[in-house]
Amino acid sequence: MNANILASLISLVSLLPTLAQQSLDSAYRTTGTAVVAAFDPQRQVLQRSSAVILNGRQELCYGIVISADGHILTKASEILGSSTWDVTVDATKYPDAKLLMTDPTWDVALLKIEAKDLQPVVYAPTSDVPPGTWVVANGATTRTTRRLLAGIVSAKIREIPPAGGAALGVILKTKSKSLEIEDLSEKSGAKEAGLQKGDILLTIEGRKVKKLEDIATILKDRKAGSTVKIVYRRGEKELSADVRLASRSEMFTDQMNRNDQMSGEFSNHRSGFPRVMQHDILGAASVVGGPLLDLDGRCLGMNIARANRAESFAIPVEDLKTLAERMMAESTR
Amino acid sequence: MSLNFMMNLVWISAMIVFLPWCAFALEDRPYVNDLKAPENRKDLEALQNAVSSALPKARAATVCIEIKDGSGSGVIISADGLILTAAHVATGVKQKVTVILEDGTRLKAETLGLVADSDAAMIQITEKGTYPFVEIDRTDSTRLGDWVFALGHSGGYDKDRGAVLRLGRLVRIAGTTFQSDCMLIGGDSGGPLFDLTGKLVGIHSRVGQQMQVNMHVPMAEFVSHWDGMRNAEFIGEGPYAEKPKKGNGFLGLATEPGAAGGLKVTKVGRKSPAEAAGIKEGDVLFKMNGVALKDRGQMQDLLEEMSAGNEVTLETERGGKPKTFSLALGER
Structure with missing residues (x-):
């Protein structure tokens, strides 16, 4: 009985704050306005050097300003479902951005807007910062003002191997010894590359394909995220395209596991990255493509995926810098 | 159960008088906890520095627990390998489980007791050794709004990644539950929630439909059922563990x-x-x-x-x- 009273006493102590004050006002929570206000210097960097990528009035994702004359890096798979893009930097809207090129390995696109005197991001010297280090990224946005979310570096830099097998994302039917596309998955590389229903596949990577087994053989050892060259026939014309192989789990979202089901929105393309840093900024799934900043406002990387409810990935600055320089060089060639 | 609750009610009126008693200031309590919100870079760095100095010890004591059909997390709280975790991770008393340390070392362990109605449980590593451990907050010193950090093997053990770190605040205290805005996911269950000094204050239990709702079992719940759990008792009626039926x-x-x-x-x-x-x-x-x-x-x-x-x-x-x-x- 004595023990019982003691036990009650102890559990009672935990009840006491309940009586006084139960719940922390949302402004003081980690994503709340009062906490976020402490990051105003970093917010100003987002205001100048992050971009909002729009299709009409719909915000697709964010981007990083990497040149004064309007080169913007963003997450490719978030924008390739549209064919025209407007870009907002600071309070100015730049219409009709040009898509210069994409990099399927990192899922990054390079856009160009007609602008001058923009302020490109300043790269941080290294992404090798200890876990617990503050990081800042784009939160929601208004037409003129960038908002932010803050979090911390939460795990070691590493590769995220592709999840599930690699696939074109098409349903094929055999028609007089040829393979005709009967349907395409909305999130497939085939759809992104412009393939359509009724197209006849002729070759993949230079090898003739006449039956389904031919395709299985060619794709067997390929990774999601890599591309294959496909030659196909549409009507009388023979066309070709570089098609990104997507992972099955990315295209067929009904194959969600328990953790996916509790995660709300997540990026469709969230695996198959050579190297990522991980942090705990967990906004909407569209909060990708923009810069990850340190407290000095320098760019530590690019937010590339909201993987699930508890994990966000960014391309580390070393890789991002190399990629940006290579894409700039190749696009001006 | 209802008797216990009644007694709580009786004791509440007796205890209110002593409230100021509990409100003593802790010497090592970081000042940022007493700000409504961090205001400037100095405050942010104070938070960051507290986390990074507490992290190595906290990380070393955080473990992955493999059970029949999946995995959860836990935290070692004594050199001889006593672990606190969630009841729904342990699933029952005297069950054989495998514990994985941060470096990948796999150890045999056995579940001790659990509290089925609040989701608290203990596990004992059964292989002899000296294990890294953390101190627990026995005095229930955490307050609403305090900054906390979570560790856990989200989605299972991943050596290249390590246990995942998340920062947040204690946003709600209700009965036998702490709520924080440290984002949890499957695999984190049973993992540790720490205060800024690296003391264990809670064990991850469950998440809500809304993204910001993350629940933890406070240390007070463990402290109040300590002996029963150590003696491998199945305490309470659920819902976090199903009592084995006698005679089946x-x-x-x-x-x-x-x-x-x-x-x-x-x-x-x-x-x-x-x-x-x-x-x-x-x-x-x-x-x-x-x-x-x-x-x-x-x-x-x-x-x-x-x-x-x-x-x-x-x-x-x-x-x-x-x-x-x-x-x-x-x-x-």
């Missing part, structure tokens, strides 16, 4: 009194635990779990006290030679 165990054999004492097996059920263990018709059972078997009724009584999954050792004779069988009871 099943051996799968029929017996008659043996000519020279004991019980002679007259029939072994097909695909029964007895058959799987290798018991055959004609074997004579003398002892079950060390207790001499006198007649069928007594053996039935012994089985009635056990549950499906319990280990049974049978000492028998076959053709005059002693033979010992070990098996787990099936579910009837």
